[in-house]
Amino acid sequence: MSSDGMPSALFPYRLRAGQEEILREIARISESGGPLLIHAPTGSGKTVATLAPLLEHAERADHKILYLVRTHAQEVQVLQEARAISHRLERPLLSIGLQGRGRRCLLLENVAEMKGATAEEHGKLCGDRKRATERGFREGSQLLPPPELPEGGPVDLVDLDGCVYYARVLQADMEVETDRLASKQPTPREFEEYCRTENLCPYELSKKLVPSSRIVTAPYAFFFHPHVRRSLYAWMGVGPERVDLVIDEAHNLPEYLRETTTVSLPLTSVRYARAELAERGDFQLPDGPSASRLLDIVSAAEEELLQSLVHEDDAILPPNVLEDGLLTALGGTSHRLDTWLGSLATWGENLREERRRERKLPRSWVHTVALTLLSWPQLDEPGYVKVATKSPRAALEAYALDASLPAQPILECHTSVHLSGTLAPTEEYRDALGLGERSRQLSVPSHFPSSHIKYLYDPTLSTRFEEIRADPRAIPRISDRVSSLLQSLPVNTAVFFPSFDLMEKVYHAGLELTIPSTSVIESPRVSTADLWRSIDAHKQGTSRGVILGVSGGRIAEGLDFPGQELEAVVIVGIPYPRPTARREALRRFLDARTGRGWEYTMEIPARRAMQQAIGRMIRSEHDRGIAIVLDHRAPAFADIFPGLEPVGNLASTARAFYGRRARWSGSPPGSPAPQPLRGDSSLPPS
Numbered sequence: 001m002s003s004d005g006m007p008s009a010l011f012p013y014r015l016r017a018g019q020e021e022i023l024r025e026i027a028r029i030s031e032s033g034g035p036l037l038i039h040a041p042t043g044s045g046k047t048v049a050t051l052a053p054l055l056e057h058a059e060r061a062d063h064k065i066l067y068l069v070r071t072h073a074q075e076v077q078v079l080q081e082a083r084a085i086s087h088r089l090e091r092p093l094l095s096i097g098l099q100g101r102g103r104r105c106l107l108l109e110n111v112a113e114m115k116g117a118t119a120e121e122h123g124k125l126c127g128d129r130k131r132a133t134e135r136g137f138r139e140g141s142q143l144l145p146p147p148e149l150p151e152g153g154p155v156d157l158v159d160l161d162g163c164v165y166y167a168r169v170l171q172a173d174m175e176v177e178t179d180r181l182a183s184k185q186p187t188p189r190e191f192e193e194y195c196r197t198e199n200l201c202p203y204e205l206s207k208k209l210v211p212s213s214r215i216v217t218a219p220y221a222f223f224f225h226p227h228v229r230r231s232l233y234a235w236m237g238v239g240p241e242r243v244d245l246v247i248d249e250a251h252n253l254p255e256y257l258r259e260t261t262t263v264s265l266p267l268t269s270v271r272y273a274r275a276e277l278a279e280r281g282d283f284q285l286p287d288g289p290s291a292s293r294l295l296d297i298v299s300a301a302e303e304e305l306l307q308s309l310v311h312e313d314d315a316i317l318p319p320n321v322l323e324d325g326l327l328t329a330l331g332g333t334s335h336r337l338d339t340w341l342g343s344l345a346t347w348g349e350n351l352r353e354e355r356r357r358e359r360k361l362p363r364s365w366v367h368t369v370a371l372t373l374l375s376w377p378q379l380d381e382p383g384y385v386k387v388a389t390k391s392p393r394a395a396l397e398a399y400a401l402d403a404s405l406p407a408q409p410i411l412e413c414h415t416s417v418h419l420s421g422t423l424a425p426t427e428e429y430r431d432a433l434g435l436g437e438r439s440r441q442l443s444v445p446s447h448f449p450s451s452h453i454k455y456l457y458d459p460t461l462s463t464r465f466e467e468i469r470a471d472p473r474a475i476p477r478i479s480d481r482v483s484s485l486l487q488s489l490p491v492n493t494a495v496f497f498p499s500f501d502l503m504e505k506v507y508h509a510g511l512e513l514t515i516p517s518t519s520v521i522e523s524p525r526v527s528t529a530d531l532w533r534s535i536d537a538h539k540q541g542t543s544r545g546v547i548l549g550v551s552g553g554r555i556a557e558g559l560d561f562p563g564q565e566l567e568a569v570v571i572v573g574i575p576y577p578r579p580t581a582r583r584e585a586l587r588r589f590l591d592a593r594t595g596r597g598w599e600y601t602m603e604i605p606a607r608r609a610m611q612q613a614i615g616r617m618i619r620s621e622h623d624r625g626i627a628i629v630l631d632h633r634a635p636a637f638a639d640i641f642p643g644l645e646p647v648g649n650l651a652s653t654a655r656a657f658y659g660r661r662a663r664w665s666g667s668p669p670g671s672p673a674p675q676p677l678r679g680d681s682s683l684p685p686s
């Protein structure tokens with residue numbers, strides 16, 4: 001507490017509405033410890049209001065702040081706020097942003113084989129090159145210059161021995177590096193540029209800076225992957241009892257934990273494993289079939305289950321159906337099956353080591369498939385449900401229902417602060433993660449004037465499955481409606497659909513002929529890097545822009561469009577999650593645990609998806625926009641759409657709302673701006 005009564009002496013700005021409450025709660029929880037759940041809208045300044053009092057306590061108690069982020073933009077923001085706070089400290093503050101090798105490895109970044117390598121594979125390759133480098137040092141060899149990239153072509157993995165970037169880190173004077181970085185407080189990009197200029201490995205250098213850093217940012221995986229978490233604690237030089245954890249965009253966490261603990265056996269993996277055996281040579285399993293025959297039987301059993309059970313997205317597997325099917329086809333006991341799978345796993349492990357010695361990607365599909373099948377019988381209820389699924393790829397899956405198990409390490413930390421603009425209702429989040437009744441909860445209301453968003457809805461449309469199926473004109477009507485709305489909106493507009501499938505149907509039902517040719521269209525087939533590039537180009541555009549995306553997708557949840565970059569959002573249909581077998585199993589699981597299964601699995605995700613989508617355009621108190629929900633069910637969500645009214649005459653509403661400013665060249669307010677699409681859409685032709 002500062003002498004002027006401010007709850008944190010380190011808070012670097014003038015207080016905004018809601019921030020004082022956050023400061024006080026953080027100051028309290030950092031003393032007492034335990035979880036604190038904060039729902040506070042975007043633009044409320046919750047990052048700095050969290051960091052300042054937490055840092056004050058961490059400095060006093062010699063704790064570390066571990067700030068988990070989902071996106072690069074969040075990491076940048078945390079480090080910028082840390083820089084602002086550091087001016088109030090008497091000694092330099094070192095904050096460091098960790099990223100995985102996939103983003104930070106300078107040596108292997110141009111190796112074609114590394115595209116799609118797992119973190120484990122990358123770690124093994126990096127480890128080998130580090131050991132070779134250390135051996136070289138011991139034997140007194142000279143440092144190699146950084147590898148020359150062949151013109152126009154990728155580097156071959158086999159040509160790379162040792163790692164010059166690691167060697168430079170070993171030679172670096174860490175005291176000098178620490179002082180330099182503490183005084184400069186670089187952004188992640190500046191840090192990476194510095195490393196590139198100095199030929200220092202950014203991954204290894206940031207690791208070495210962690211012990212001297214008070215604030216460490218990292219992607220979720222650094223904390224929730226058990227092996228990485230152990231390494232992280234070792235690098236930080238503290239145990240969890242001296243860690244104050246912050247989880248940003250925390251509303252994502254339960255689903256993230258379910259996804260990362262789900263175990264999948266894709267049909268393609270079994271086929272790749274079979275091809276690996278064909279290439280490397282088949283072998284006989286002890287007192288049993290050949291390895292290739294076992295894999296053929298696995299593949300046939302999986303195909304049969306997919307074909308007979310899955311009619312839409314997925315279907316629940318009857319108990320033990322895979323194990324029983326394999327034993328019937330192979331003959332024998334489950335003990336013998338385990339022995340055969342163990343032999344397959346050993347063969348695969350040997351292949352991985354062999355490939356590693358050959359300086360190739362240490363991958364074996366046989367190994368992956370064998371380990372999955374060995375773990376399969378243990379993955380049962382209540383924590384898992386087994387399904388056959390065709391979406392997003394054909395696979396058998398043990399879908400993790402219980403996010404509270406992988407969330408347990410949170411409770412080992414001294415403090416955990418869970419932040420999001422869409423965390424409410426916080427008890428749903430608390431229950432999903434098993435954080436306990438004693439978790440503190442804070443909800444900070446929006447301080448933006450409600451007049452900054454106009455909420456409209458169309459009472460004549462819906463994306464309800466039954467309504468779409470019963471009426472062949474339903475999709476063309478939605479397409480016409482979106483086209484006419486876009487013609488009436490004189491501003492940058494994003495249209496979010498409940499699924500890619502519906503987006504494609506609406507697009508090909510006429511929308512493709514009316515949206516501007518410069519429109520950005522989200523597609524699951526486009527890489528995130530390419531999508532971000534299109535969005536950047538879109539933001540630089542001088543004419544009115546249109547984005548088509550999906551609710552809950554990469555654009556609707558991961559990007560900011562402040563000011564005039566986005567001033568209208570159209571939400572096509574209430575984005576309830578698809579009623580898949582997995583979702584139904586989750587509903588039953590949460591019903592048994594909380595009695596609120598439907599609300600937690602359907603209603604709250606739909607609500608959050610709409611808030612997130614609309615939130616893209618309101619990033620500060622200066623932003624304004626119109627949000628239109630094309631679904632007659634919108635009034636059921638009136639609490640998140642204050643002042644909701646039917647859409648009526650949108651052109652005149654838009655003129656009144658945005659004012660009579662002719663902002664867009666060639667597209668004055670109220671006039672249509674369609675241009676023919678030039679076929680550069682990422683959607684396939686109809």
Ligand code: SF4
Nearest residue numbers: 105107126163166201
């Ligand atoms: S030390 Fe760094 S640059 Fe070298 S291989 Fe490992 S991650 Fe890549």
